[in-house]
Amino acid sequence: MRHAGGMKLRLLVAVTAAALTLTACSSSSDGKKEPTTPDASKGTAEKLVEISPLTGRPMPHGRPSNPVFVVKIENTEGGAPQYGLNKADLVMEELVEGGLTRLAAFYYSNLPSKIGHVRSLRDTDIGIASPVGGQVVASGGAAGTYRRVERAGVKVFSEDGGAPGFSSDPLKVRPYNRLINLKTVAKKAKATRILGPYLPWTPRKSTVKTPAATGTTPAPPRHKTTRAATVRFSNSTSTRWKLAGGTWQRTNGHAAAGQDFKANTMIVMFCRVGDAGYTDPAGNPVPETKFEGSGRALVFHGSTVTEVEWHKPSLDEAITFQTKAGQAYTIDPGKVFFELVPKGDGKVTLG
Known part of the structure; x- marks a missing residue:
């Protein structure tokens, strides 16, 4: 981890080209490739390399033409095994009714043909998907939730709404048997504009320094x-x-063998939780994690656990971090797993 200023979504990599003109491509807001020709008249050219908004890693072949998909996945024994988590770019765990949790898995660089088991939409998904124009894939959802998500401008591919790509797992029963083929969904989806990175990524060769006030040491x-x-x-x-092996891994997860998500960084964010205003079929009040504002966070990277503050001014803005001294805190590129823990009721125990 490093303390640094803002990080642009694109990284310029200098490539020597004495008599060769290289042509790069950038993505427009509608997902189409726009050719750009660097000026090589001075004996050098620059190849534009896209940086993934979800991992901070280079994308040498440019951005995919598909949007970011956020798939809602069951996270209990009833929905086991979970398929396709190992292909996700980023994963979040959020609280749902009955004290249980559900996963929101982000897919951008890979579109698996088998992900599951898919479950329903939640209000919290607005703040989860919006910063990167994410399009949510869910089995269904409450009518009020649908209206709120639609008003927020988040596209939803729901089985209840007739979305393509859904199938049944013959070894499971409803509601724990829904599978999704993202390759099929992508044929009907239009790429949405991604304004910037989901997280403040640490530049690979950062030369940015945070100045200290005169006479003080942060x-x-x-x-x-x-x-x-x-x-x-x-x-x-x-x-x-x-x-294990340099990554953070769940020891009581529900993934199929070899398909769990291995996180280079695991981040626990303590968030306010309110009432979504309706109950599930069993009569349990449905909670809503307020994924905006600020709060305490713990960043697990390697064997180091760092305490910082998270900030997300609005539902559609990205997350940033600060140290207690007010310095910007960045996240090393890689796969990240977020734990959106209830402030007050949630707890983290080390060891």
Whole structure:
């Protein structure tokens, strides 16, 4: 991790070209490629390399023509096994009714033909998907939730709404048997504009320094070390993690063998939780994680755990981080797993 200023979505990589003109491509807001020809008259040219908004890593072949898809995935034993998580670029775990949780998995660089098991939409998904123009894939959702998501301008591919690509898992029963083929969905989807990165990524060769006030030395961020952690959402749900092979992995997850998400960075964000205003079929009040504002966060990267503050001024804005001293805090490029833990009821135990 490094402390740095803002990070542009694109990274310019200099390439020597004495007599060769290189042609690069950039993406327009409608997802089409727009050719750009660098000026090579001075003996050099620059090849424009796109940076993934979801991982901060270079995309040498440019941005995909598909939008970012956010697939809602069941996260209980009833929906096991989970398929396709290993192909996701970024994953979030959010609280739902009954103290249980659900996953929101982001797919951009890969479009698996089998993801599941797909579940329903939640109000929290507005703040989750909006910063990168994400299009949500869900099995269904409450009528009020649909209206709110539509008013927010978030596109939804719902089985209830007749979206293509859904199928049944013959080994499961409803509502835990819905699968989705994102390649099929992508044929009907239009790319949406991505205004910037989902996270403030650390530049690979950062030369940006945060100036300190005269006569002062900023305090370093608070950090600890650990190789295991338990993230508690409620009395009934906790996610256990371990550091293995340089990545953070769930030890009580529900993924199919070899298909779990391996996170280069795991981030716990303590968020306010309100009432979504309706109940599930069993009569449980449905919670809504308020994915905007600010709060405490813990960043797990390698064996280091760093305490910072998260900031997200509105539902459609990206997340930024600051140290207690007010310095900008960036995230090293790679795959990230977010735990959106209820402020007050949530808890993180190290070791």
